[in-house]
Amino acid sequence: MRATITITIFFSLCMMSGQVLCFKVIGCSGGSVMINCMYKSDEQHNTKPLNKRKPSDQFKGKYFCRDRDCRTGISTETQHRWVYNERFALYDGENRGFFTVFIRKLSREDDRKYICGNNQEWSRDVDLKVNKNSSSCGTSVIRSAYKGQTITFSCEYEHKFETHTKVLYRVNGDPVFVLKISQSSQSSEEKFILSDNQRNHFTVTIRDISEEERGVYLCGVERDGGDTPPSETSVTHITFIKEIQLNVHRQISSVQVEAYISKSVFIKCKFPEEFKENQKFIQKDSSQEISVKQNQWIRHNKALVYDDTSSGVLKVFISDLTEADEGTYRCGVKTADDHLFIKITLKISQVDNFPESSESAAVIGESVKLSCNSPEKQQSIKHICKENEQKICQSISSSEKQRFEFSDSTAGVFTASISNVSLRDAGVYWCGAETRHQHLTSVSLTNKHQLTLTMPPVIGREGDSVQIKCPYDEKHTEEKCLRSRKCLSKEVKYLCKGKCFTEDAQIIIHSDEDHVKNPRISVKDDTELNLFTVTMTELRAEDAGKYWCAVKDVFNLPIELMIIRKDAVAHEASVGGSVSISCKHIRNQTQRFFCRGDQLNICFRDGVHVSSDNSRFSLTEETFTVKISDLRAEDSGKYWCAEESSGSFIFTEVQLNVTGGKTLLN
The missing domain is CATH 2.60.40.10 (Immunoglobulins)
Incomplete structure (x- = not known):
C-alpha cells in the first residue's frame, strides 16, 4: 500500500497545472547522462531578464540526490565551476535558469528516483531509467591519433533517434562542456566536422590534431521522457551512448628516408634511455598499430621489426622494395600515459644504374x-x-x-x-x-x-702424396651440437669430387668411413681445431679436379687440386731460332694453355699465356704443341703446359734454355 501511495503522489505532482515538478530521464547502461534541473516555476516565468532580478534561489546551494541525506548524489554551493563526487558532477552557472548534473558510467543500480533542488526550499523529482536494449548501448572505445593527423570516428544511435539533435561532448577534466550540436555537415574549414547522414550514426572528424584534442568524447542524442523528438517546451536531457577515449601521440622527430626499387632499407629508431624496455610499435599510414616483440624479429607485412631492449632501439628492415612500400611509417614507444613516435616518410625511387646482384x-x-x-x-x-x-x-x-x-x-x-x-x-x-x-x-x-x-689451391706431383685440409665452422662440432641441442651426435664430414649432395658428385671419403676400403686415402677429423684432413697418396693425373668439403647439406667449401706431372720437359734453342714444345696431355680436355712463371701459382694467375697478343707464340690444340719463333735470350726460363681436368689443371713443367749459337734441338 505504501508503494502505491508514493506513486500516486508522484503522479499527481507531475500533473499539477503549469508547473514542471517532475520529469523522466532515460540513460543507457554503461553510458552517461546530462540533466538540466530547472529552477522553480515562479523564477522560470519571471518576465524580467535574469541579470536584472534580485538574488533568489539560483544563488543558493544546489543538490541532486537519491535520498534526503544525499548519501548517493552530489550537492554544492559553488558556482561557475564543476564540482565532482565520484561519478556525479554538478555545475551551477549564473543567469541560466537551471543547473546541470552529469552522471557517468551508468548501471542498472542507478535506475531510481532522484530529487534535484535548492536546499530543500524547492525541488524537482527525477525518474531516472537505465536501459540496456540497444546493441550500441554504453560502447566504449579507444582511438589513437598523431599530431597533425586527421581522424574520423562514428557515433551510432538507434533508428528512432534519426531526427533527434545529435550531441558530441568532450570530458576534459574541468569542465565538461558542449563541443558541437549538429544535424548537418559543418564547414570544412572548422577544426571539428560533424555530419549526420541519418543512417543510424553520425560522424565526427577532427582535423590537424594537436595535443589539446586528447581526452574523452561522448556521443549522444537530445531527448525527453519519450522517444519522439522533444518539443520546444519539453524538459530535455542528453543520453550519451558511446564514449571515445582519444589518445594523441607526441612526435619526437620527422625524417625522410630515400630507398630504391628492388633494393632494401634498414631503419633504426632510437628512443630516450628511460623507455628502452617499454613496449615498441610500428604503423604504416593509417593502419593499426602493431606491437613489436622484444628481442625477437617478427614480420609485419613486408617489414621485419625487432625491439632491441638492451639499446632502446626499434629496428625495421624491408627488402625487395616496391612502390607500394612508399608511405608514412611511425615507429614508437608506449609510455605510462602517452606514446612517443618518430615519423618516417619513406620515398622509393627508380634507378637504372644499380646492378641487380x-x-x-x-x-x-x-x-x-x-x-x-x-x-x-x-x-x-x-x-x-x-x-x-x-x-x-x-x-x-x-x-x-x-x-x-x-x-x-x-x-x-x-x-x-x-x-x-x-x-x-x-x-x-x-x-x-x-x-x-x-x-x-x-x-x-x-x-x-x-x-x-x-681454399688456396693444393698442388701435388704425380706419385707423391698431398693433404687436403677442410676447415669447418665450430657450430658443426659435437660440443656445439650438444649445447645448442640441434643434434645428438657428431656430424659426418665429407670430401667429394664435385659439389657434395648434387647428382654428379663423387664422394671420396667421409669421416666415419672404414679407411681400409680405400688404401690411397686416409682421414682425420680434429674437432678441437675444427679441421677435417684428407690425405691422398700415390697421386695420379686424373686426381686433379675441384673437390668440396661438406658438412650435411649446409656447408660446401671448394678446394682445387692441381697435379704436376712427374716427368718434366727440357728444351734448348738458339737466339733467333724457333722451338716446338710437345706437351703430354689427356684426350678430350676442353681448355689448354701455356704460361711462364718460376712458381706454378704465379704462372696460373699472372703468367703470360699463349692466348695473349704475342705473334711469336702459337698453339696447336689437337696435339697440344706450342711453337715459339724468333727466340731471344730473355725467353729462357720455366714454362708450364696446362690442361683442365674436372675443374682444375694438370701441369707439365718445361725448362727452356736459349743460347747464342744455332739451334741444337728442334
Whole structure:
C-alpha cells in the first residue's frame, strides 16, 4: 500500500497545472547522462531578464540526490565551476535558469528516483531509467591519433533517434562542456566536422590534431521522457551512448628516408634511455598499430621489426622494395600515459644504374673487393652489412670492422674490401649509404653480393702424396651440437669430387668411413681445431679436379687440386731460332694453355699465356704443341703446359734454355 501511495503522489505532482515538478530521464547502461534541473516555476516565468532580478534561489546551494541525506548524489554551493563526487558532477552557472548534473558510467543500480533542488526550499523529482536494449548501448572505445593527423570516428544511435539533435561532448577534466550540436555537415574549414547522414550514426572528424584534442568524447542524442523528438517546451536531457577515449601521440622527430626499387632499407629508431624496455610499435599510414616483440624479429607485412631492449632501439628492415612500400611509417614507444613516435616518410625511387646482384669468390686468408653504388649526397656514410639466416642484413660487429675498409673509385661508386677472409665471411652482403639523425639512422642498401669462399689451391706431383685440409665452422662440432641441442651426435664430414649432395658428385671419403676400403686415402677429423684432413697418396693425373668439403647439406667449401706431372720437359734453342714444345696431355680436355712463371701459382694467375697478343707464340690444340719463333735470350726460363681436368689443371713443367749459337734441338 505504501508503494502505491508514493506513486500516486508522484503522479499527481507531475500533473499539477503549469508547473514542471517532475520529469523522466532515460540513460543507457554503461553510458552517461546530462540533466538540466530547472529552477522553480515562479523564477522560470519571471518576465524580467535574469541579470536584472534580485538574488533568489539560483544563488543558493544546489543538490541532486537519491535520498534526503544525499548519501548517493552530489550537492554544492559553488558556482561557475564543476564540482565532482565520484561519478556525479554538478555545475551551477549564473543567469541560466537551471543547473546541470552529469552522471557517468551508468548501471542498472542507478535506475531510481532522484530529487534535484535548492536546499530543500524547492525541488524537482527525477525518474531516472537505465536501459540496456540497444546493441550500441554504453560502447566504449579507444582511438589513437598523431599530431597533425586527421581522424574520423562514428557515433551510432538507434533508428528512432534519426531526427533527434545529435550531441558530441568532450570530458576534459574541468569542465565538461558542449563541443558541437549538429544535424548537418559543418564547414570544412572548422577544426571539428560533424555530419549526420541519418543512417543510424553520425560522424565526427577532427582535423590537424594537436595535443589539446586528447581526452574523452561522448556521443549522444537530445531527448525527453519519450522517444519522439522533444518539443520546444519539453524538459530535455542528453543520453550519451558511446564514449571515445582519444589518445594523441607526441612526435619526437620527422625524417625522410630515400630507398630504391628492388633494393632494401634498414631503419633504426632510437628512443630516450628511460623507455628502452617499454613496449615498441610500428604503423604504416593509417593502419593499426602493431606491437613489436622484444628481442625477437617478427614480420609485419613486408617489414621485419625487432625491439632491441638492451639499446632502446626499434629496428625495421624491408627488402625487395616496391612502390607500394612508399608511405608514412611511425615507429614508437608506449609510455605510462602517452606514446612517443618518430615519423618516417619513406620515398622509393627508380634507378637504372644499380646492378641487380653480383657474385664474388674469395680465397680464404686473402682479400676480396666488392663494388658498391652510393647516391651522391652529403652526410652519408659508407655502409656494408651481412644477411643472417632470416635474410636480414645486420651491421658488421665492431670486432670485425677492422677487416673492412672503404675506398672511393669514381663518383657514386666506392669499394668495400674484406681482408684476411675466413669461413665466417661466406654469405650475402649488401652495401650502400648510411644517414644518421638524432633519433633515427637509415641505411639505403643498393648492392647485393653473394660471396663464396675457396681454399688456396693444393698442388701435388704425380706419385707423391698431398693433404687436403677442410676447415669447418665450430657450430658443426659435437660440443656445439650438444649445447645448442640441434643434434645428438657428431656430424659426418665429407670430401667429394664435385659439389657434395648434387647428382654428379663423387664422394671420396667421409669421416666415419672404414679407411681400409680405400688404401690411397686416409682421414682425420680434429674437432678441437675444427679441421677435417684428407690425405691422398700415390697421386695420379686424373686426381686433379675441384673437390668440396661438406658438412650435411649446409656447408660446401671448394678446394682445387692441381697435379704436376712427374716427368718434366727440357728444351734448348738458339737466339733467333724457333722451338716446338710437345706437351703430354689427356684426350678430350676442353681448355689448354701455356704460361711462364718460376712458381706454378704465379704462372696460373699472372703468367703470360699463349692466348695473349704475342705473334711469336702459337698453339696447336689437337696435339697440344706450342711453337715459339724468333727466340731471344730473355725467353729462357720455366714454362708450364696446362690442361683442365674436372675443374682444375694438370701441369707439365718445361725448362727452356736459349743460347747464342744455332739451334741444337728442334
